[in-house]
Amino acid sequence: MSATGIGAPVRRKEDHRFITGQGRYTDDINRPDQAHAYFLRSPHAHATLKKIDTKAAAAMPGVLGIFTGDDLAADKVGGLICGWMIHSKDGSPMKAGPHPALAQGKVRYVGDHVAVVVAETLAQARDAAEAIVVDYGVLPAVTDTASAAKSKTQVHAEAPDNTVFNWHLGDKGATDAAFKAAKHVTKLDIVNNRLVPNPMEPRAAVGDYDQGEGAFTLYTTSQNPHVARLVLSAFIGIAPENKLRVIAPDVGGGFGSKIFIYAEETVCVWVAKKVGRPVKWTSDRTEAFLSDAHGRDHVTHAELAMDGEGKMLAMRVKTTANLGAYLSTFSSSVPTYLYAPLLSGQYDIPAIYCEVDAVYTNTAPVDAYRGAGRPEATFVVERLVEVAARELGKDPAKFRTQNFVRKFPHQTPVIMMYDTGNYSASLKKALETIDYKGFPKRRRDSARNGKLRGIGFSAYIEACGIAPSAAVGSLGAGVGLWESAEVRVNPIGTIEVLTGSHSHGQGHETTFAQLVSDRLGVPLENVSIVHGDTDKVQMGMGTYGSRSGAVGMSAIVKALDKVIAKGKKVAAYVLEADEADIDFKDGNFTVKGTDRKLDFGSCALQAYVAHKFNGQDLEPGLKEGAFYDPTNFTFPAGVHICELEIDPDTGVTRIERWAAVDDFGNVINPMIVEGQVHGGIAQGVGQALLEGARYNADGQLVTASFMDYCMPRADDLPSFEVGMTVTPCPSNPLGIKGCGEAGAIAAPPAVINAITDALGHEDIAMPATPQAVWRAAQKTLSRMAAE
């Protein structure tokens, strides 16, 4: 291993730029003559738009234009789309209501877009927006997930019973039969709380129109600029792809919320032409709370069947998923194909049947958020398994081990073919890390101080690098899920890698360069990673679902292999040897059995000057591209153990220890991977203890600021003990599985299992706030007093 190659904990190249304030985010971009957009948003969760009077507002100082849904319709601008088709049990397609970028006829959630004001300054746009008179016909709102299908209030005329689809997966007959034969059945009702993503950088967009070229440029906070271009072109119809450039510059976190194509960027690029000026919009934090796609929001009943020895026989799951007021870009895939196929967890469960009803409500759209479906599945599985172990009087670690998948490949009853793993190894290492044997003593010590101590397990599995394209296409995806890369070697041997992946905190500029440095034997600083611009990068599917390592880097490997192959041809001419005798190692092309060699930089120069070969026999230049389509998902897995202490007097939960042992396959940069694990756990702990988006019955978001929506802070968290086991992924050339979401997937059940262990009962929901834990602890104390 070299100091900068694969496996080296290289410091992040991009951090100097970020921590010295030199990052260039969308809001840092200011085009000459730029105007500002302000969105008038609905204060009502559900209302008809009887009249929008913009006359007085249009006459306000600085106003360049005010546009509504009628203008969108007149310009034949298409609605926002949901790019994954789900079919109900009866074969009918999901019921997608219209989703115009500016409301037409009706608003469906607080924050829905009523009109846009474009003015010289943001303050002028805001002033004018206040002068718009909207006559709302306020309607009752439906917000509750569990009862939405029974509500008399209908969000979309196209969707009776507010139902988007009734979907299912698995063998119902086999599952029901297994339950009948079971000796023990564990049942659990579970709520997976709604979350607001809250990336540090709020969303932003600058739309620009070049009248001479007839071409648009959109700068936007996107995790996948090529997908944004495709949707804006092919579906929304802003401009053909060759006349629309999408640039996603530095992006300050996304967690999924910046995958989607939203109303605001659509409107900014559309109105740039209408007002003949570049138009900027930057979300404020309140807008982010109201209109960024939220995450999770499931209500589930789950059952696990076991035989007399505690062997799992079957699982039955019924989930209602709240998708909000409109179908966001990938919303339909999250509670279906990103959820139910993970319900087998790390366990050998012969039969699984899962039903999912997706509902509309008068709330912000819900879509993928760090983990996307997999945290919801893992929470169901790991809570069920923990409770089953308790009911059977079995040690939770031993009960898990008894049921782990041991032979690979393993076909689950819910689509997935697990390729490799060693779940017992991760569990063993995690038990050692947390000192499981010492826990009973620590619990007694806590009890002496009047505290309740608990320990909770989470043995999670996730599926990353969702693929292959043909398979996801057959499941309803509107896109392929490959990745592309181009490796451009310059004549002096420096290298640009153009990747369709997009870094918004993951450190691609470092890890991708490490790969190139490792493969080509060139210094790290000679490698630049280019991403986030559809005019520079050939194509791409972007970054989400922990796919950049497994899929994005595999594409780079393919292109690097081509570069080396071409380099060998060049070297053969220069070194006057047969191509078959040329080796490439440590940055040098050598002739087998001789000391003749050509270093990589010289080879690049020779490729470009083309003096040593005939340009008809071998093309000059050294630049290669590749598309990589995976053959399978990857399956990162691991075991997290949380140990915590509850003060029953205040309800405060302190996480005392956290052991995380993950199998991410091969790792490029362990420091960055560890950082991803830390961040993921923090978000998972946030969901379990602190975060929860709440709408009241009128559809007002009562947690619309950091005063009421509690984000995890450093002092809410312990120092994590992070370890790894490695079973290399067999389906990609680097053996990578992916690490970006693991912490957020693993953490919530680990925390809740530890809390319920401490409490001695299961009666607690997320977020387990001090108030909720205090109330639950009173139950524990009175039971203890009775004993």
Add this chain to the structure above:
Amino acid sequence: MYAFTYHRPATARQAASLLAKKEDAKLLAGGHTLLPTMKQRLASPGALVDLSSCADLKGIARKGRNLVIGAMTTHAEVAASPEVQEAIPALAYLASHIGDPHVRHRGTIGGSVANNDPAADYPAALLALGATVVTNKRKLPAEEFFSGLYETALDEGEIIVKVSFPVASKAGYAKFRNPASRYALVGVFVAKRGSEIAVAVTGAGEGGVFRWPEAEAALKARFAGKSLDSLKHTAKGINGDIHADAEYRAHLIGVMARQAVAQATGKA
């Protein structure tokens, strides 16, 4: 934010005259409540009179049996002050736990007291310590000063000059933070001056800061946390929200009161 004019007088007298002259003028005494509210367009003063350059409103001094703190003294200055730490360590402790470092270096005691946020920390200290609020017009005992949620006895154009705290023989403050905002969900300040005991509660009252007479009586019998063990504050008159309902808050008043006494008696 709407447009407004900005003024920065050098003395309290100049500030008072600006306040009287300018239409819809508001005093800026740190701005950690006012400025966010203005940014959200929920407040639109015509003029801001920034007190940050009024040297006569700043400073900390021990004057006989009293500790006197200028209205424009920041929380960070109170927290770090040797005079405060020596005279009323619980007050320094309270100041050191207000908000975050940004807030503590901008926010002032006068601004906090004048705003009388029901979740602010200082009102509990003023009430429990029997402080006097000195304005440019008069002296107001804390008992009379705080009159309701965000309401005080201050008249139009009246400016707080300083707050005078009688030095207590024992004092302690404990707060339970709102997990999200980290304001006081419940904060209890306990003070003992001779035979007088005061227990003041912030964060929990429907009408803002209040005293807990039953706890005071119990502590008068014996100034120890144990004296409060059998006491329960009623949930009546206690506010509730999504973070804590009245029952939980009422319970926390007891817990925080015991912690405050433990701190006051050096047993924390």
